[in-house]
Amino acid sequence: MKPKFSVRGKTVLVTGAGMGMGRLYALRAANEGASTVVLWDVDPVSMNDVGREVRAHGAKAVEQQVDVSELATIQAAAAALRDEHGIDAPDLLINNAGIVKSGPFWDHESERHTRAIMNINALAPMYITAEFLPAMMKRGTAQRILNIASAAGTLANPNMSVYAASKWAVIGWGESLRLELERHDSPVKVTTFCPSYISTGMFEGVKGPLLTPIMSPDTAVERAWQAMLSGTPIKLTPWTAKLAMGLRGVLPTRAWDAVAGNVFKVYNSMDHFTGRQAPATSTPAATSAPATKELP
Numbered sequence: 001m002k003p004k005f006s007v008r009g010k011t012v013l014v015t016g017a018g019m020g021m022g023r024l025y026a027l028r029a030a031n032e033g034a035s036t037v038v039l040w041d042v043d044p045v046s047m048n049d050v051g052r053e054v055r056a057h058g059a060k061a062v063e064q065q066v067d068v069s070e071l072a073t074i075q076a077a078a079a080a081l082r083d084e085h086g087i088d089a090p091d092l093l094i095n096n097a098g099i100v101k102s103g104p105f106w107d108h109e110s111e112r113h114t115r116a117i118m119n120i121n122a123l124a125p126m127y128i129t130a131e132f133l134p135a136m137m138k139r140g141t142a143q144r145i146l147n148i149a150s151a152a153g154t155l156a157n158p159n160m161s162v163y164a165a166s167k168w169a170v171i172g173w174g175e176s177l178r179l180e181l182e183r184h185d186s187p188v189k190v191t192t193f194c195p196s197y198i199s200t201g202m203f204e205g206v207k208g209p210l211l212t213p214i215m216s217p218d219t220a221v222e223r224a225w226q227a228m229l230s231g232t233p234i235k236l237t238p239w240t241a242k243l244a245m246g247l248r249g250v251l252p253t254r255a256w257d258a259v260a261g262n263v264f265k266v267y268n269s270m271d272h273f274t275g276r277q278a279p280a281t282s283t284p285a286a287t288s289a290p291a292t293k294e295l296p
Contacts, residue, residue, distance in 0.1 A: 004229040004230055005092075005142050005143075005144055005189075005228070005229050005230075005231065006032070006033075006229070007029050007032050007033065007034045007091065007092055008032060008033035008034070009033060009034075009035050010034055010035060010036075010090075010091035010092065011034065011035060011036040011037075011038065011087055011089075011090045011091050011092075012025075012026070012029040012034045012036070012037050012038065012090055012091065012092040012093075012094065013037075013038040013040065013090035013092070013093050013094065013132075014026045014029070014037065014038070014039060014040065014094045014096055015040045015041075015066070015068055015094065015095055015096050015097040015124070015128065016040070016041060016068075016096045016097030016098065017037075017039035017040055017041050017047060017050055017096070018039070018041035018042075018043045018045075018046030018047040018049070018050055019041075019043075019046050019050075020217065021096060021148070021198070021217050021220060021221055022041070022050075022094075022096045022097065023050045023053075024217055024218065024221045025094050025096060025221060025224075025225075026039060026050055026053075026054055026061075027050075027053055027054065027057060028221060028225055029054075029059065029092070030053075030054045030057035030058065030059035031057055033058075033059075034059050034092075035059060035060060036059060036060045036061075036062060036087070037054045037059050037060070037061050037062070038061075038062045038064065038081065038087065038090060039051055039054070039061060039062065039063045039064065040064050040066040040068065040077065040097070041065065041066070041097075042065065042066065042067045042068075043065075044063070044065045047063050047065065048063060051063045062081070062085055062087070064077045064080065064081065068097050068119075068120055068124035068127075068128065069116055069119040069120045069124065070119075071123075071127050074124065074127050074128055074131060075127075075131065078128075078131040078132065088132075088135040089132035089133075089135035089136045089139075089143075090132060090136075090143075091136075091141075091143050091144070092143065092144045092145075092146065092228070093128065093129065093132060093136075093144070093145045093146070094146045094148070095124070095125035095128060095129065095145070095146065095147045095148060095170075096146075096148045097120055097121075097124060098120060098121045098148065098166075099116060099117055099120050099121065100117070100160065100163045101113045101117060101162060101163065102159050102160060103159055104158070104159060104161075105161045105162065108161075108162055113162065114162050117162045117163060117166050118162065118165070118166050118169075120166075121163070121166030121167065121169075121170065122165075122166040122167075122169035122170055122173075125147055125170055125173070125174075126173060129145060129177070133145075133188070136188050137181075137184075137186050137188055140187065141187060142187045142188075142189075143187065143188045143189075144188070144189055144190075144191065144228050144229075144231070145174075145177075145188065145189070145190045145191070146191050146193060146224060146228045147170055147174040147190065147191070147192045147193065148170075148193050148224070149167045149170040149171050149174065149192050149193060149194045150163075150164075150167040150194055150195065150196075151194050151195060151196045151236060151237075151241040151244075151245075152164045152167050153166075153167030153168040153169075153170060153171045153194060154168075154171070154194060154236065154241070154244075154245045154248075155244055155245065155248055155260070155266065157266060157267060158267050167194075170192065171192055171194065171234070174190055174192040174234075175190075175192060175233065175234065177190050178190035178192075178233055189231040190233070191224075191227050191228045191231065191232055191233065191234070191235065192233070192234045192235070193220075193223070193224040193227060193228075193234075193235050193237075194234065194235065194236045194237070194241065195215060195220050195223070195224070195237050195241075196214075196215065196237070196238060196240070196241050198214065198215045198216070198217055198220045199214050199215065199216055199217065213238070215237075215238070220237075223235060223237050240264075244260070244264060244266065247259060248260075
């Protein structure tokens, strides 16, 4: 049996590192002996707080204020990482940053909501990975890419259409990238993490479907981390998310609608969504939206 991947002595980059699960991934990396943890977030204050925590755990913290909704900003940050810090690529890239908007599709403004969600949730992981993957592949050593998707990317759900679309995109891209790397015998492995609802505040007010408890952030990070270390291609959790995906695959659409809506209550899970409330002084523009938040 091959040993698991280890971050000890390695460089880890986390997007959306200033809060929620991004913070937990950064601290997990530091706790497990990473030499450097690169923090990307649009909010410098929260990112600096996490940087202090990372350093307190013995790792070097590189803090870069990055708006991952903008390709040019991503490219500039990657260039600065190479030129100013001598880091051509991380050994572990965690594409964690994400935002959500609830409500029917017609309540989504194309620029403010739809474009922002797709840019941050779907395109940013692709842009960021493209910046670093050539150098990762050139090394020829074991490395990891962890994409944080969602069970929402496996099943349609009312009142989260664009968010679901963004996560479907991440799953399809991540799995295709994994297969491409395997075809080239690359030691770079891709894991796509697809959890159900997590109690970070991002999905405040949601109700978990039948037999599907809302996970704690610590539980979610533990499951994602272990899957990443093992090189597990895709981690869907909890078990009811796997069951729902299987039933959706074998039942006719209308039969599944009846089961999802009337039995599992999947289709009602977002009915009372409130989300994490932004401070009154915050700017709701798409480019200022911090990672893992909801858009008004």
